[in-house]
Amino acid sequence: MVAAAFIGPGTVTTASVTGARFGYALLWTIAFSIAATIVLQEMSARLGLVSREGLGEALRGQFDNPVPSYVSVALVVSAIGIGTAAYEAGNILGGAAGLATLSGIPATVWGPVMGLVAGALLFTGRYELIERVLVGLVALMAVAFVVDAILIGPDVGALVAGFAPRVPGDSLVLATGLIGTTVVGYNLFLHASNVQERWSGPSDLPDCRADTVLSIVVGGLITMAILVTAAAAFPRGTAISDVGVMAQQLEPLAGPWAKYLFSVGLFAAGFTSATTAPLAGAYATAGALGWETDIDSPRFRAVWGTIIAVGIVASLVGGSPVQVIVFAQVVNGILLPIVALFLIYAVNDRDILGDYTNSTAGNVVGGLVTLVVVWLGVRTLLSVAGVL
Incomplete structure (x- = not known):
């Protein structure tokens, strides 16, 4: 579920845009992201497995003074609610764009x-x-994007050089x-809760850790494959405004299979x-x-039902998923440092x-990972304020 949660249209969009504009130069950031995610998700899984509480429950019980307790709960409910609703809109719009390319039926039909x-x-x-369906789709994603990257034919030398840290x-x-x-x-909240469904207690911690590392590495490799596909397919500096259109742009470069594989992966x-x-x-x-979890x-059903309803309404309105995804990333950038510090x-x-x-x-x-995500949050706030 961890890989399923963070490999969404936002990841596909960001990796595609990055590969098209800067080639393989930022592959090292994905490698860092894999390591950082493993560190934070392991903590979240350990918290859930040992305490048998989710991150939300742990947050609520940490403060003796009711004021910070109420403030933290209000922050989580509003930020996670808004953030997941924004991500849901982007998820449905992005997945529908993939189906639209495959079928010719408009995304406004596929979204709902x-x-x-x-x-x-x-x-x-x-x-x-639920877990089996998601595991199957993650496997489908991995095959689709990795085969796409191979079909495009990456520059192996430039690919290896992309793991050297630099910011061109x-x-x-x-x-x-x-x-x-x-x-x-929001993945930290999800992981702390779903490990309780799969494992019984601290004795399962080694298996839980192995599963966490494997799923995050697989997810990271999928992201790399997407970036490599865009880097190999387009001249450096190419601007991609619609990730759904990218699938069609791949066809003359690597044949119809590349187009269909990318669309399947996007869905x-x-x-x-x-x-x-x-x-x-x-x-x-x-x-x-x-509440009961x-x-x-x-x-519980009312919360997830509301979030899905927001995504469906957004898909009926139509428009580009890119703007919605950017908004969701802004919300995540503001929330993540707070969640990481509390974790x-x-x-x-x-x-x-x-x-x-x-x-x-x-x-x-x-602490080092948290400093990086704090930096991300500060950059996001400055960007929203128009300073950057």
Whole structure:
């Protein structure tokens, strides 16, 4: 589910735009993002597995003074709610764009269909079924984008050089975007809750860690494949304004298979994220408010249902998913530093985790990652304010 949650149309869009404009030069940012995501998601998984609480519940219980408690709960509910709703709109629009390219049927038709199917899947309340569907679609994504990258024929030498850290020209915004599409705040809430569905307790921690690392690495490799495809397909400096159109632009370069594979991957990315974003929003909101976090509970369903409804309405209105995705990334950039700082605080609380609290090395690494996401948040705020 972790890979399914962060590989969405936002990732496809950002990686495609980056590859087309700057070639392979920013591959190193994806490698960093993989490492940073592993660090934060491991903490989130450990918190959920040992304490048997989600991140929302842990946040609500951390403050003795009711004022900071209410403020933090209000922040989480509003930011996660708005953020996941914005992501949902981008997810459905992006996935529908992929289906539109494959079928010739307008995205405004496919959008509501995607939202309703995602809602039906969540409404079953069968966690194992949901997980299997998402795992299958992540595998489909991996095959589609990796084969696409191979068909395009990347420059191996330039690809290897792309892992050397550098920030060419005005690429800092896109480097920030690549990190921001991988290290996603709402994913931390989702992971702390869903590990409780799959594993029974601290004794399963080694298996949980292995699963977390594998899923994040797979997701990172998919992102790399997308960037490599765009870098190999287009002259450096090419501007891509619509990721749905990119699939059509690949056809004369690598044949119809490249076009169809990219479209299939875009659909899979949209549908997996259209399912996980509402689920994450429901876990975060219900946990922070002290509601039952059972996937079958009425309040839980009401939260994810509202988020999906926002996405469906946005898909009916139409328009480019790029603007919606950018707005979602802004919300994530503001929220992520706050969530990361709280997560570091929570995994050092012996009352919650006992012997499973962070080690000194874990705090140092976690602190460095948190500094980076704080930097991302500051850059996002300055960008919104028009300073950058």
